[in-house]
Amino acid sequence: MVIGLYNYWIVVALMMIGFYIVIAHGNLIKKIVGLTIFQTSVFIFYISMAKVDGGTAPILADGIERFSNPLPHVLILTAIVVGIATTALALALTVRIKEAYGSIEEEHIQEKDNQAC
Amino acid sequence: MTFLVGIAIAIVWMKDLIAVVMLAGIYGLLSASFFVAMDAVDVAFTEASVGAGISTLLMLVAITITGRSEQTTRHKPALAFFVVVITGGLLIYGTIDMPYVGAVDAPIQVHVAPRYINDSMQEVGVPNIVTSVLASYRGFDTFGEAVVIFTAGIGVLTLLPMVRSRKSDEAIESLNESMHERHMVVRIVAKILIPFILLFALYVQFHGDYGPGGGFQAGVIFAAAIILYAILFGLPAARRVINQSFIQFVAAFGVLLYGSVGLVSLLNGGNFLDYSVLSADPIAGQHLGILLIELGVGCTVTSVMVIIFFHFAGRKEGKQSMKEEETR
Numbered sequence: 001m002v003i004g005l006y007n008y009w010i011v012v013a014l015m016m017i018g019f020y021i022v023i024a025h026g027n028l029i030k031k032i033v034g035l036t037i038f039q040t041s042v043f044i045f046y047i048s049m050a051k052v053d054g055g056t057a058p059i060l061a062d063g064i065e066r067f068s069n070p071l072p073h074v075l076i077l078t079a080i081v082v083g084i085a086t087t088a089l090a091l092a093l094t095v096r097i098k099e100a101y102g103s104i105e106e107e108h109i110q111e112k113d114n115q116a117c
Numbered sequence: 118m119t120f121l122v123g124i125a126i127a128i129v130w131m132k133d134l135i136a137v138v139m140l141a142g143i144y145g146l147l148s149a150s151f152f153v154a155m156d157a158v159d160v161a162f163t164e165a166s167v168g169a170g171i172s173t174l175l176m177l178v179a180i181t182i183t184g185r186s187e188q189t190t191r192h193k194p195a196l197a198f199f200v201v202v203i204t205g206g207l208l209i210y211g212t213i214d215m216p217y218v219g220a221v222d223a224p225i226q227v228h229v230a231p232r233y234i235n236d237s238m239q240e241v242g243v244p245n246i247v248t249s250v251l252a253s254y255r256g257f258d259t260f261g262e263a264v265v266i267f268t269a270g271i272g273v274l275t276l277l278p279m280v281r282s283r284k285s286d287e288a289i290e291s292l293n294e295s296m297h298e299r300h301m302v303v304r305i306v307a308k309i310l311i312p313f314i315l316l317f318a319l320y321v322q323f324h325g326d327y328g329p330g331g332g333f334q335a336g337v338i339f340a341a342a343i344i345l346y347a348i349l350f351g352l353p354a355a356r357r358v359i360n361q362s363f364i365q366f367v368a369a370f371g372v373l374l375y376g377s378v379g380l381v382s383l384l385n386g387g388n389f390l391d392y393s394v395l396s397a398d399p400i401a402g403q404h405l406g407i408l409l410i411e412l413g414v415g416c417t418v419t420s421v422m423v424i425i426f427f428h429f430a431g432r433k434e435g436k437q438s439m440k441e442e443e444t445r
Contacts, residue, residue: 008212010122016205017125024197029134029180033141036172037125040148043164044121047157052226053219057158058246059328060238066221068156069230070246074255077247078262080163081333081418084172085269088425091179092276095432098183 007048014041026106028094032087039083046072121147134185135177142173158329159247162321166337171422174344178429242400243326243407251331252407256390259410260375263417267372270421277428279361300349307349314342322415326404332411336418343419344426352430361427364420371417378409 014037021034050069058070094104101109124144131137145168152161216223233250241249251259318339325331347355379390387394392406 005212005215005217007218008215009209010119012205012208012212013122014125015208016201017122017129019204020197020201021129023200024194027134029176029183030137033128033137033176036141036168037128037144040144040164040168043160044148044151047152047155047160048218049223049225050157051155051219052221055156057156057329058234059158060244060246067234067246069226070233070250071230072225073157073160073247074251075258076157076160077163077251077331077333078259080160080167081337082262082265082269084167084175084337085266085421085425087172088175089269089272089276091175091429092273092425095179095182095429096276104183 008045011041011045011048014038014044028097028104028106029091032090032094035090036083036087039079043076043080046076121151132186134180138173138176138180141176142169145169145172159245159331159334162329162334163337166334166341170341171337171344175425175429178426178433182429182433241403241407243403245326245328247329248325248331248407248411249403252410253390253392253403256379256410259414260379260390263372263375263414266421267368267417270368270417270424273425273428274365277432279428279431304349307345311342311346314345315339318342322411323408325411326407332414333418335411336415337422339415339419340422340426343423347426347430352427352434356427359423364423364427367416368420368424371413371415371420374413374416375410378406378413382406 018034018036018038018041021037022031025031025034050072052066052068055066055068056064058067058073060067097109098104101112103109103112121144124140124147128137128140128144131140145164149161149165149168152158152164220226233246233254237243237246237249237254241253243249243253318335321330321338322332322335325335343355343359346358378392378395382391382394383389385394390406390410392403393399394402395405396402
C-alpha cells in the first residue's frame with residue numbers, strides 16, 4: 001500500500017508546492033518557476049503510470065519480453081519540449097511587463113493600473 | 118524522489134531569484150534521473166537537455182533583464198495554504214483507487230500499448246517503439262506539437278523585437294576584444310567541445326530509430342551548442358555565423374517539411390502522414406517518412422530555441438547600449 005502509491009503521493013506533493021507558489025507569490029518569474037514545478041509533477045505522474053514491474057526501456061531487442069508502456073513516454077517527450085516553448089513565451093511577456101511597468105511584482109503592477117484609471 | 122520535494126520546498130523559501138533558477142535546474146536534472154529509473158530513457162534525455170539546460174539558461178537571461186530579488190510580501194499565505202492543503206488532500210484521496218505503480222494488469226497497460234509493443238516491428242520496422250509511436254502512429258500529434266513550437270517562436274519574435282544599431286555593435290566588438298584575454302581558457306575549451314556537441318546532436322538525430330533520441334532531443338542539443346557559442350563569443354559573433362533570416366527560414370522549413378511529407382503521402386493514395394506509400398516497400402517508406410519528419414522536427418526545435426535565446430539576449434544588449442548612449 002505505502003510503497004505502491006508512494007510515487008503518486010510525491011506527485012501530489014510537488015503539484016501542490018507548485019500550485020502554492022503560483023497563488024501565493026507575487027513575483028512573476030517565481031510564478032513561472034512554480035508552473036514549471038507543477039508541469040514536471042504531471043510528467044512524473046504519466047511516467048510513473050507507464051512503469052511496468054520487471055520491464056525495460058521500450059526499445060525492441062532479442063530476449064526481452066516485457067517493456068514499459070511507450071505511449072505516455074511519447075506524450076511526455078513532446079510535452080516537455082512544448083513546455084519549454086511556452087515557458088519562453090511567458091518569460092518574453094514578463095520582460096515586456098518589466099519594460100512597461102518597471103516592475104514584475106504583481107502588487108506594483110496593480111497599483112500602477114489603479115493610478116492610470 | 119524525496120529529494121525532489123525537498124528542492125521544491127527550498128524554491129518556495131528562496132528570495133534570490135538566481136538561486137531559485139539554479140535549484141530549478143537541479144530539480145530538472147533530478148527528475149531526469151528519476152525518468153531513467155522508470156525506464157523512460159527518451160523522456161529522461163529530453164528532460165535533461167531541456168529542464169536542466171535550456172530552461173535554466175532562458176530564465177537566467179530573463180532575470181538579468183528583470184532584476185534578481187523577490188519582494189518579501191505574499192498574498193494571503195494562510196488562505197493559499199488552506200486551498201492547497203484541501204486540493205492536495207482530495208487528490209491523495211483520489212490516488213487510493215489508482216492501481217499500484219508497476220502493476221502489470223493496470224488498465225493503462227492493456228489497451229493500446231500491447232499493439233505498439235507486439236506489432237510495431239512488422240508495421241513500422243523501427244526498434245525504438247517510442248520513435249515509431251511518436252513519428253508514425255501518432256504523427257498527427259507530433260505535427261501539432263511542431264506547429265505549437267513554431268508558433269511560440271513567432272510569439273517571442275513579435276513580443277521582443279530586436280533593438281539594434283550599428284554603433285552598439287561596434288562598441289560590443291571592442292569590448293569583445295578585451296574580454297578575449299580574460300576568457301581565453303573557457304573559449305579554447307568551448308572551441309574544442311562545440312564540434313563534438315554538434316556531432317553528438319547529429320548522432321542523436323539520425324540514431325533515433327534504434328536508440329533513445331530523435332528530432333526533439335537533437336534539436337535542443339544542437340541549439341545548446343549554438344547558445345554556448347553565443348554566450349562565450351558574444352551575440353554579434355554568433356549572429357554572423359547564423360544569420361537571423363536564415364534561422365527563421367529554417368524554423369519555417371522544418372514545419373513545412375513535416376507537412377509536405379504528409380501531403381506527398383496523401384497524393385500517393387494513402388492517408389495524411391501514412392508513410393507506407395512513400396516507397397514500394399512499406400517498411401522502407403516508413404523509414405524514409407520517419408527520417409524526414411524527425412529532420413523537420415529537429416530543424417524547427419533548433420531554430421526556435423536559438424531564435425528565442427537570441428531575442429532575449431539581444432534585448433538585453435540593446436538596452437545596455439541604449440543606456441550607454443544616454444549617459445554619454
